[in-house]
Amino acid sequence: MPATPVIAIFDVGKTNKKLFLFNEQYDIVWEKTTQFAETADDDGDPCEDVARLADWVRDLLQEAEKLNEFTIKAVNFSAYGASFVHLDTDGNVVGHLYNYLKPFPAALRRQFYATYGSESDLSVQTASPALDSLNSGLMLYRLKHDKPTLFERTTCSLHLPQYLSYLVTGQCFSDLTSIGCHTMLWDFVKNEYHDWVKAEGIDQRLAPIFPSDAVVSTDDTTLPYPVGIGLHDSSAALIPYLASFQDAPFILISTGTWSISMNPFNASPISPEELQYDCLCYLHYKGHPVKASRLFAGYEHEQQTKRLAEHFNAPVDYYKTVAYNPGTIQSLRTNRPDSGTSFDQVKNPPMQESLFGYRDLAHFQTYEEAYHQLMLDIVAQQLISTDLVLENSPVKRLFVDGGFSKNPIYMALLATAFPQTDVYAASVAQATALGAALAIHQHWNKQPIPTEIIQLKLYTADSIAS
Structure with missing residues (x-):
């Protein structure tokens, strides 16, 4: 009996981490779910165990590839937002996958809005309520000003869905569904990164924007199937x-x-x-x-x-x-x-x-x-x-x-x-x-x-x- 063509989807929530195989009719034909205990970041606050997450993605994809009854034809990812993974020049993780519930320093908040405009004005321009750490752009601002050594070591910051894709493709991309979700990064009037992002040089730490419905092609990699960049x-x-x-x-x-x-x-x-x-x-x-x-x-x-x-x-x-x-x-x-x-x-x-x-x-x-x-x-x-x-x-x-x-x-x-x-x-x-x-x-x-x-x-x- 021929193997069933499937697409593998990693769906990573804060609590449940899942891998699904969908057939061509989009029925779920195989799935596996796990949960991880949180670890602590360098401030002692709870955060995702990014090393364990990376091992899980790689190991489980290998397991799925060995299932004789299925043939993986593509891979993609969905994950929670408002969270960055920072990489150095060698592609290693810098710091932690800081939690979007992490308390944000009041003095740093005042400094940011005093420099770049009122909460009201910036929120309107970026279509983002002022949510502190839930505004992932502010977490990059915090990394630069609160943890400058880590910021200097960072060559690329990826939102979590794109980091998951990077684990498979080795390529860094940004995606509009992550950029455009209460990050305070995107100017919805100009349809580009906000001026404050450029003034801080943060845009230089962000990967090129790649279409959300496109894939990293097999023509450009040694992968046996196309891979999406995550949403x-x-x-x-x-x-x-x-x-x-x-x-x-x-x-x-x-x-x-x-x-x-x-x-x-x-x-x-x-x-x-x-x-x-x-x-x-x-x-x-x-x-x-x-x-x-x-x-x-x-x-x-x-x-x-x-x-x-x-x-x-x-x-x-x-x-x-x-x-x-x-x-x-x-x-x-x-x-x-x-x-x-x-x-x-x-x-x-x-x-x-x-x-x-x-x-x-x-x-x-x-x-x-x-x-x-x-x-x-x-x-x-x-x-x-x-x-x-x-x-x-x-x-x-x-x-x-x-x-x-x-x-x-x-x-x-x-x-x-x-x-x-x-x-x-x-x-x-x-x-x-x-x-x-x-x-x-x-x-x-x-x-x-x-x-x-x-x-x-x-x-x-x-x-x-x-």
Whole structure:
């Protein structure tokens, strides 16, 4: 029996590291997952163990190459962003893969904005909320000013997806999906690196930009197959939808710890007000801007369901048993049990947390009633967040993938919140890895892209989970 042609995709998250083999119909035919313990950087802060990660990529690719039932025709990568790996002249790692949650020195922050402009101005120009270490460009600025010896040893800094590709190809490239994701590196007005990047000489430490849908060819290397240069995971997750719904404008709400609303059909410049509500722009794999807004909804849901479980003496995952009840929603809307609850203590902007954390749980008779109120509060935030990227664009469909797509209360309330839009729960197996595979489809797969790689379920304002 002939070996099955496949593409190998490394999908590297902060927690789970995965390798998938997809056949020509983009079915997963083999996979392996692992987790690594974090190590500590030179400041004692937790960080990715980059040496162990590199060994894992090389060893697992060799293992996959030896599988007799498959023939690898191409390789690509998706990985979390906001993280650089620094290389010296010999291609060895300099310093550490510093964590994007690493505390950023206040004095260095003040120095940066005093030199190059206000947070507001730079955020608008780079379509990046001011997020300190999550702005990976600022981590390069920190390397230069806080760790100058390491900076001088660095000849090339690669975002993590491109470093993974480098491990296989030995070639250094930059990619727009990584550069264009809240890095503060890219000037979205001029469509080039921002002036501060050039003034600091950081552009000299960045590899040439290579098309995200291109490959390192076998003609240029001794590799037996073409290899992609990797994609930022949020941008990769959008690709299956762009491939499947090219002619029908849509918004994708990708839900997990964050709920990220992405609109590839809204190219309007980002405003200071939108930035205050955690809006930003991505660059997708074709280099076009994608307006996006972020909501910490998954984290908020996790924290509040723990609170509910403790108050009502229920299992932590009891919410999974709660069916959507339109009568409960109507009752809460007309007779909301808010009396005696003070919301004047809410200090954070409305997109950081829902009002539910300030509600007195004693006002609710049952867990089910309280959980419906939690979802009302979260969807009220979601409406604000998604409206920011909707903004008069010709969107007729709204797709939700990830954890909340399986929550019937969330989906029904979302359909009610967007009555003029078709709201779908979308299911696609390993969307991030699949996106990385589809990005280089033309370089390895002669078959047409399947038309049903995404499973959809339509919700309406009257939806009741079956």
